[in-house]
Amino acid sequence: MVKVLALLLVTALAVAYAVPDPRGIFINLDEGELCLNSAQCKSHCCHRPTGMSLARCAPKSSENSECTPLNLHGTYYKCPCERGLTCEADKSIVGSITNTNFGICLDAGRKANE
DSSP, X not given: OHHHHHHHHHHHHHHHHHOSSOOOSSSSBOTTSBOSSGGGBTTXXXXXXXXXXXXXXXXXXXXXXXXXXXXXXXXXXXXXXXTTEEXXXXXXXXXXXXXXXXXXXEEHHHHXXX
């Protein structure tokens, strides 16, 4: 019996290592896949269109798009900005708790030169 279980374990491990794309089930998720937190997504944005919808991985917001500053929730109604952009939003305690601090992504370098 022990030999059979050992053989099954070795077979299961061999199959697991033979997978061509060893992408995680819970992390490193592609756009469109269901998520619970932004840390799971390749893009680092777990987007939920409404409070009653399922969250899915989505691309970060581009320049002049709506955004949400980074928050503690880990899910967003509007994704945070791409690298090099800042989310110009009215940040408040209530907005941070209710996840409604929306703004616009602006180029940080361009803003500094003005």
